[in-house]
Amino acid sequence: MGEILKTVKLTKNFGGLSAVQEVNFSIEEGDLQSIIGPNGAGKSTFFKLITGEIKPSSGQILFSDQDITALPQTKISHLGIAVAYQITNIFPMLSVFENVRVAAQSRKTTFNLWSRALAHKELTGETEAILELIGLQEFQNETAANLSHGDRKRLEIGIALATKPKLLLLDEPTAGLSPPETRQTIELIKKIAAGLTIILVEHKMKVVMEVSTKITVLYYGSLLVQGTPDEIRNNEEVRRVYLGGVVC
Template structure:
């Protein structure tokens, strides 16, 4: 069995008197697709935000590649090898598809310098072009992002995340709002990406989750209800 790329131990999160997460412990194995599921209010979004550094836990520890992530600012997560997409698509609608990814590549590689000629930054441009090819958007490179179909915008956001070459990619409801055909295309893309990196995702489409994931975590009322293979989760009477 592969070593865990990320581990959480007794993670808890409180918002005032509200306990959103309580004593969640789990290892995320390198090279696996792990899905986090549960009903509304189960704590999925809170847990996901802790894993990506958007929230700090009230208790417990988070380790990535053995290093304690306590005190690490969110913007440094991407430089350590953790990137994420968001439930609500987060792109620059009036920039071209290529420019969206190039901006991310420039931001990752260097600090902003208003005097630099960014058109001469061939490394960022080449990196952006490569990432667009990896998600199947090369033909739309010059198109303003707002004119992409919903599924293509989601793929563009993943391309933006990929410029950092993350070892761990967190996908927040990657098929939200998609029809059957777009969902199939996104599943194929996730399977392709999983050949080179570890993937964690939150999703509500159970058929997709059970067919795609190596492992499933089930949260309920902020606690870990079950952790196992899709077959084990399907057979778990408490989960059902």
């Protein structure tokens, strides 16, 4: 197995603010690691650095031992890192089915939809499998704009999965979801975690404690501690700065 992603002294400054400060993070292949921390801790910035959406001020990012620090976002995506957080990944006027299929198709750079009927069939099969996984088969012909917030968040995950990533970043996938929708998303995350390495940013501690193999705590841009859910739950410093003494 081994490490799939590692950051070395990763730093991002915005003017005088160190949003991410000398973070040495690592994740083993097959793990589901959560990143927690108060608002503004640098979690989303950390994700944007990994995907290449923004470039670090200093430090390195290694993906399967390859230095990806200076690579453009599209190259990083082709290497197998996908992220689900921006609702804008969804094409609102396309159907649910088309949204997933377009993402699956984007993976095949030399693919020509019209001349290769077999590949077309394969894409349709992959798309159907993803729709079943995210529980949106019955809405496959629905225009994406008409989906509920919860269904849209799961479609967002489906679009990320369609690119067949090796590493999936999920930024607050249950934000704004009702308890039943949250439960549905937890079950989905557990299912996809069986065959994929995942980094999850999540505020709901119950979700984090239930699904994570490991947890990293960020605090004002710095990595405070990395450990198993039990270690994090029982860590005095974490309780003081983040959990606020709340037992979870």
